[in-house]
Amino acid sequence: xxxxxxxxxxxxxxxxxxxxxxxxxxxxxxxxxxxxxxxxxxxxxxxxxxxxxxxxxxxxxxxxxxxxxxxxxxxxxxxxxxxxxxxxxxxxxxxxxxxxxxxxxxxxxxxxxxxxxxxxxxxxxxxxxxxxxxxxxxxxxxxxxxxxxxxxxxxxxxxxxxxxxxxxxxxxxxxxxxxxxxxxxxxxx
Amino acid sequence: xxxxxxxxxxxxxxxxxxxxxxxxxxxxxxxxxxxxxxxxxxxxxxxxxxxxxxxxxxxxxxxxxxxxxxxxxxxxxxxxxxxxxxxxxxxxxxxxxxxxxxxxxxxxxxxxxxxxxxxxxxxxxxxxxxxxxxxxxxxxxxxxxxxxxxxxxxxxxxxxxxxxxxxxxxxxxxxxxxxxxxxxxxxxxxxxxxxxxxxxxxxxxxxxxxxxxxxxxxxxxxxxxxxxxxxxxxxxxxxxxxxxxxxxxxxxxxxxxxxxxxxxxxxxxxxxxxxxxxxxxx
Numbered sequence: 001x002x003x004x005x006x007x008x009x010x011x012x013x014x015x016x017x018x019x020x021x022x023x024x025x026x027x028x029x030x031x032x033x034x035x036x037x038x039x040x041x042x043x044x045x046x047x048x049x050x051x052x053x054x055x056x057x058x059x060x061x062x063x064x065x066x067x068x069x070x071x072x073x074x075x076x077x078x079x080x081x082x083x084x085x086x087x088x089x090x091x092x093x094x095x096x097x098x099x100x101x102x103x104x105x106x107x108x109x110x111x112x113x114x115x116x117x118x119x120x121x122x123x124x125x126x127x128x129x130x131x132x133x134x135x136x137x138x139x140x141x142x143x144x145x146x147x148x149x150x151x152x153x154x155x156x157x158x159x160x161x162x163x164x165x166x167x168x169x170x171x172x173x174x175x176x177x178x179x180x181x182x183x184x185x186x187x188x189x
Numbered sequence: 190x191x192x193x194x195x196x197x198x199x200x201x202x203x204x205x206x207x208x209x210x211x212x213x214x215x216x217x218x219x220x221x222x223x224x225x226x227x228x229x230x231x232x233x234x235x236x237x238x239x240x241x242x243x244x245x246x247x248x249x250x251x252x253x254x255x256x257x258x259x260x261x262x263x264x265x266x267x268x269x270x271x272x273x274x275x276x277x278x279x280x281x282x283x284x285x286x287x288x289x290x291x292x293x294x295x296x297x298x299x300x301x302x303x304x305x306x307x308x309x310x311x312x313x314x315x316x317x318x319x320x321x322x323x324x325x326x327x328x329x330x331x332x333x334x335x336x337x338x339x340x341x342x343x344x345x346x347x348x349x350x351x352x353x354x355x356x357x358x359x360x361x362x363x364x365x366x367x368x369x370x371x372x373x374x375x376x377x378x379x380x381x382x383x384x385x386x387x388x389x390x391x392x393x394x395x396x397x398x399x400x401x402x403x404x405x406x407x408x409x410x411x412x413x414x415x416x417x418x419x420x421x422x423x424x425x426x427x428x429x430x431x432x433x434x435x436x437x438x439x440x441x442x443x444x445x446x447x448x449x450x451x452x453x454x455x456x457x458x459x460x461x462x463x464x465x466x467x468x469x470x471x
Contacts, residue, residue, distance in 0.1 A: 022267060023260070031252035032247055032248075033255075047255075048259045051259060055263055059267060075244035078247040079243075082212065086212050127245045145212075146212075151215055153215065155213070171208075171239070174243065177245075178242040182241070
């Protein structure tokens with residue numbers, strides 16, 4: 001894949017139903033997508049299923065990706081992968097608290113999010129440093145939700161924290177993380 | 190001035206935004222917050238910020254190479270999807286178009302499935318010497334709508350004719366070259382015959398079988414391609430006499446094998462008795 005081709009061009013080509021463009025997106029982001037699905041599901045077979053479903057959703061709904069308002073392609077993809085993996089995880093464990101259709105996640109993603117350009121530029125080191133800078137309890141609550149697929153109630157049950165505390169930690173942690181990631185990024189509105 | 194009750198309700202809902210951004214709400218809370226977001230620009234703005242943070246969380250992970258078979262399956266599903274759209278006549282796109290101005294094309298022929306029985310109204314005896322795409326059917330098919338959840342595991346169904354037509358559109362290739370190799374039945378399938386037509390240019394194998402041994406209740410015939418590694422599943426069928434298209438790069442495999450496996454989807458790896466094989470010559 002030519003480096004000069006950016007994700008946006010690839011998504012435009014996917015909208016034109018070019019399978020090679022979707023495969024190029026896969027070649028570019030599939031490793032991160034698989035790592036995420038595997039981290040959540042802990043099972044390579046299930047992770048493959050989540051990734052495949054997610055990329056097929058991108059294939060069918062690339063036209064809904066709005067580069068002027070939406071997130072970067074990597075963020076868009078990993079959000080879909082995350083949603084699919086969480087859904088599989090909850091189905092597998094018999095937890096039926098949050099089985100939302102994939103299309104619903106997609107609809108949510110179509111809402112205006114003017115940080116796409118910034119998010120696309122953030123690199124690994126910066127994100128890791130920012131997360132490390134969060135207080136441990138906030139970090140832990142975010143990780144239990146995002147990577148272990150627990151709902152905030154389940155986090156409260158598991159950790160013994162009151163539900164209100166969990167909500168607060170998750171929200172505060174993400175706000176702080178956003179602040180750290182946006183810091184020094186001139187494009188942030 | 191917002192009444193206190195509404196204020197409190199707003200604050201309660203706003204507390205949920207973090208969990209919402211993390212996909213960590215129960216269905217009822219989720220619905221309540223979504224309804225609230227519609228009318229609350231402040232909460233929407235906060236959600237956008239928190240989503241920015243969430244979208245970067247995957248970067249905490251080290252990348253992992255997915256199994257190569259996943260790429261193959263995805264690619265095959267894309268082709269099958271294109272064929273199904275064409276079959277349904279509702280693609281909304283003129284045709285598969287290459288990416289203009291950029292060079293992202295790669296040989297896109299290696300892949301699992303799609304495998305599907307051709308409608309077989311006529312007997313096979315007068316077998317053509319070359320595989321000719323069947324006329325493109327424009328009538329809508331009841332198979333046109335395929336649930337993707339099933340297709341991911343199952344193997345999408347497209348007719349040989351449409352698949353060839355589709356590949357032709359993309360590849361702009363001429364008549365398929367290729368060779369025909371006879372099926373080698375196992376001892377338990379002594380009465381079976383068949384052949385495999387190999388079209389490397391189109392990345393297509395067309396398998397014809399006659400009189401495979403009858404299946405047990407609930408079983409299917411499953412097709413495998415075997416290269417250097419584990420046998421890879423390439424679809425299932427249930428008719429003892431049938432014709433199937435398989436999208437795959439013949440050069441990547443040495444052998445095609447057919448086994449009996451539990452239906453309706455078959456298995457990720459072969460467990461049943463080998464019914465027949467076809468040497469691909471590597």
